[in-house]
Amino acid sequence: RSSVQTIVRKYKHHGTTQPSLRSGRKIVKLILKINVLQINPKTTANELVKMLVETGRKVSISTVKRVLYQHNLKGCSALKKPLLQNHHKKRL
Template identity: 60%
Template sequence: KIVDLHKSSSSLGAISKCLKAPQYINKYKHHETTIPSYRSGRRCVLSPRDGRTLVQKVQINRRTTEKELVKMLEETGTKVSISTVNRVLYRHILKGLSARKKPLLQIRHKKARLRLATAHGDKDRTFWRNVLWSDETNIELFGHNDHCYVWRIKGEACNPKNTIPTMKHRGGSIMLWGCFAAGGTGALHKIDGILMMENDVDILKQHLKTSV
């Protein structure tokens, strides 16, 4: 009926007012048929709203697993696979990556680091060539450190939501002190017990000259 009205020179406005279906005329003009077009593949299982729900869930808790997301959708009556959930999140530039481990810093630690960076931000390369960098690390003797994945986008690796806080003094591990300078790596020292300021001074007395 739509095509017959079109062939009888009726305008689109008249056909639209009569049948409220102008899209069929446009399709007939371009393809000379009103049969629905063949779709390559099935329709998306998840609607755009479902995709936004997944993204919101992940942004609230970056450590949400794929299985938890699949279970959440099943509770609403939508059955999907883990790969489908991954594809939806990838389209929103969210990838499941290993969470970086960062020291558990308190506010006073952050302020001290900011003061250090502000005070030395304009130093030249000559100054930094004379600096010895040192730090301590824990190595697990038995088992392994906690490992988890987080959903994050590029540039958010150090966001507190995407990191695992670490502490230096735990059982079942050994603590090592190491350093490096512009010329390369320095000495490695095993620490017995808890590292205090006095111990740090003693370590520097032992290894400073040989490490610079």
């Protein structure tokens, strides 16, 4: 009941039920060049930060990683495989 009363009171006072602006840190909206990642999927987050600095946007690496993760671009490390030994090469 109190929730409904709050919404009705807010509508009468402000004319809308949309949430009001809040104080706090502003959300940084990044426009990453996804095409760069499609061309070279091995582009690192550090390289993207450097590219953004060149365009005049100062962004932390954690912000870039968070945005990449939101776009389903998750980082992974390549598997390490042992080198072929001479006796392996002779079998081939």
